[in-house]
Amino acid sequence: MPDPLTREDVQRIAELASLELTEAEVDTFTRQLADFLAYAQQVEGIDTTGVPPTSHVTGAAPFDRPDDPRPSIPRDDLLDSAPDASTDEGLFRVPRVIA
Amino acid sequence: MPHHNLSTVRGVRDAVAAGDVSAVEICEASLAAVGARDADLHAFTAVDGGKALERAAAIDRGEDRGPLAGVPVALKDNICTRELPTTASSKVLAGYTPPYDATVVERLLRAGAVVVGKTNCDEFAMGSSTENSALGPSCNPWDHGRTPGGSSGGSAVAVSAGLVPAALGSDTGGSIRQPAAFCGLVGLKPTYGRVSRYGLLAFASSLDQIGPLTHTVCDAAILTSVIAGPDPMDATACAEQVPDFASALTGEVIGLRIGVPAGLLEEGVAPEVSGPFGEALDRLRQMGATIQPIELPHAHAAIPVYYLVATAEASSNLARYDGVRYGHRTDRADSLRAMYSRTRDEGFGAEVKRRIMLGTYVLSAGYYDAYYRKAQQVRTLIRGDYDAAFSAVDVIATPTTPTPAFRLGEKVDDPLQMYLADVFTVSANLTGLPALSIPCGFTPGNLPVGLQLTGRMFAEPVLLRTGDAYERQTDWWKRRPSTG
Numbered sequence: 181m182p183d184p185l186t187r188e189d190v191q192r193i194a195e196l197a198s199l200e201l202t203e204a205e206v207d208t209f210t211r212q213l214a215d216f217l218a219y220a221q222q223v224e225g226i227d228t229t230g231v232p233p234t235s236h237v238t239g240a241a242p243f244d245r246p247d248d249p250r251p252s253i254p255r256d257d258l259l260d261s262a263p264d265a266s267t268d269e270g271l272f273r274v275p276r277v278i279a
Numbered sequence: 280m281p282h283h284n285l286s287t288v289r290g291v292r293d294a295v296a297a298g299d300v301s302a303v304e305i306c307e308a309s310l311a312a313v314g315a316r317d318a319d320l321h322a323f324t325a326v327d328g329g330k331a332l333e334r335a336a337a338i339d340r341g342e343d344r345g346p347l348a349g350v351p352v353a354l355k356d357n358i359c360t361r362e363l364p365t366t367a368s369s370k371v372l373a374g375y376t377p378p379y380d381a382t383v384v385e386r387l388l389r390a391g392a393v394v395v396g397k398t399n400c401d402e403f404a405m406g407s408s409t410e411n412s413a414l415g416p417s418c419n420p421w422d423h424g425r426t427p428g429g430s431s432g433g434s435a436v437a438v439s440a441g442l443v444p445a446a447l448g449s450d451t452g453g454s455i456r457q458p459a460a461f462c463g464l465v466g467l468k469p470t471y472g473r474v475s476r477y478g479l480l481a482f483a484s485s486l487d488q489i490g491p492l493t494h495t496v497c498d499a500a501i502l503t504s505v506i507a508g509p510d511p512m513d514a515t516a517c518a519e520q521v522p523d524f525a526s527a528l529t530g531e532v533i534g535l536r537i538g539v540p541a542g543l544l545e546e547g548v549a550p551e552v553s554g555p556f557g558e559a560l561d562r563l564r565q566m567g568a569t570i571q572p573i574e575l576p577h578a579h580a581a582i583p584v585y586y587l588v589a590t591a592e593a594s595s596n597l598a599r600y601d602g603v604r605y606g607h608r609t610d611r612a613d614s615l616r617a618m619y620s621r622t623r624d625e626g627f628g629a630e631v632k633r634r635i636m637l638g639t640y641v642l643s644a645g646y647y648d649a650y651y652r653k654a655q656q657v658r659t660l661i662r663g664d665y666d667a668a669f670s671a672v673d674v675i676a677t678p679t680t681p682t683p684a685f686r687l688g689e690k691v692d693d694p695l696q697m698y699l700a701d702v703f704t705v706s707a708n709l710t711g712l713p714a715l716s717i718p719c720g721f722t723p724g725n726l727p728v729g730l731q732l733t734g735r736m737f738a739e740p741v742l743l744r745t746g747d748a749y750e751r752q753t754d755w756w757k758r759r760p761s762t763g
């Protein structure tokens with residue numbers, strides 16, 4: 181099993197997950213995630229040699245639907261849900277990404 | 280709805296169809312009950328009485344007179360509705376109203392149901408008590424100091440307290456069955472693929488399923504027949520034919536083989552639960568079923584496997600809440616990256632952050648094989664256990680939960696203890712198997728106890744037949760919490 185979880189691990193994971201955590205949250209999560217991972221180590225002892233992973237449990241393979249054009253949700257309805265959008269331009273507005 | 284004494288789906292449907300009562304009268308009674316009691320119970324996150332009454336009036340005029348004509352229903356707040364906000368009880372979606380109805384909502388409306396409102400849940404269905412709702416917890420109608428369970432707790436409260444005869448929930452690790460057990464209701468998690476998830480806010484896509492919470496097994500059968508079936512909008516919704524589940528209810532269990540995983544039950548079932556569970560098995564034996572021990576050798580690993588798989592999937596599914604397309608956006612960001620991470624910090628509650636963190640960790644480079652892949656392999660072994668057991672039995676019985684409803688606040692500071700309480704419910708999600716919780720007794724303190732029946736893939740008719748037959752021989756389902 182991997183090394184125990186550190187505070188630095190939690191900060192790195194928060195960055196990967198795009199979560200800005202407070203110092204207090206980093207402390208709490210370091211403890212709670214370490215607790216869970218220690219508990220989860222029981223799976224390590226189970227022999228899974230040659231066992232294929234299960235990623236989904238549908239009995240049948242997912243099916244394709246006919247590729248026929250059909251009406252979709254109107255663009256303006258979707259833009260209306262956004263915190264900041266321009267229905268005239270048909271765009272979501274976000275902070276500047278190009279300097 | 281005490282005024283009409285019409286607490287079941289079948290009762291309401293038949294009374295409306297016979298003209299004994301109008302859909303508007305039924306809807307008014309439901310809204311009156313919500314108005315009188317929901318301030319205390321907090322089952323609902325949104326109610327639109329005006330729209331519900333308009334809809335009921337349309338039913339009375341003869342529109343949409345399907346199998347649910349005039350039946351008031353409540354929907355868990357993670358199921359998309361075009362006319363009501365859908366927030367999954369999260370700040371990150373505060374005020375959001377989707378531009379479309381989920382497939383299950385379309386089907387309910389087509390069948391004549393009247394949507395009364397949306398129900399409270401743990402944020403993004405992550406939890407077992409509704410205490411992770413950004414809007415505060417719901418109360419168990421049997422004891423207001425206790426949790427109704429979760430995550431579909433508000434749906435369970437709405438039905439248990441008689442505000443509506445039926446509600447939909449979603450079940451990723453027990454989130455329909457556990458609140459059903461805690462509130463004295465019937466709850467069905469259908470087979471994975473039986474019901475379309477189009478319009479269900481995704482938590483863990485290989486585990487999520489939508490299903491009903493009702494007072495009777497027959498009502499669960501009626502609702503499931505309406506919402507199930509293939510859907511071009513959800514590639515995981517199976518093409519499997521949907522039988523008329525209600526017609527499977529013959530009242531017979533003679534010759535049915537029921538397996539009991541004795542080894543699993545040795546681990547910490549409260550005596551006030553194991554007592555009623557044992558008596559329920561005795562009753563089923565008297566009715567002609569055989570009870571035999573079975574082994575599920577990997578069942579002890581189901582909790583860690585479940586939380587490794589579910590959090591990994593959640594970390595991916597919840598990446599979409601970034602403040603761009605819907606919901607909350609921080610007002611303190613001048614760069615895109617800061618907007619994402621501050622929006623998410625402000626919008627998500629502690630449990631959701633905890634699960635996103637855990638899921639991101641187990642999927643990250645260097646840990647994927649040790650945690651996520653290993654969990655998926657053990658998931659295969661757990662499925663194998665059930666396949667082997669079902670070569671000898673037709674149904675597997677356990678208590679739904681190891682304890683009755685716990686006190687609000689009792690486990691909020693100890694996430695791992697909260698997770699461990701899911702020991703009997705998560706396996707049905709890991710395997711995809713259908714599972715039904717039905718009332719099977721009460722504790723000395725008058726809290727409901729649930730019996731869980733798990734069946735083979737697409738064997739809902741067997742589960743519903745067994746549950747209904749048991750229900751016909753018992754009166755547990757008739758008990759209602761006092762309205763004091």
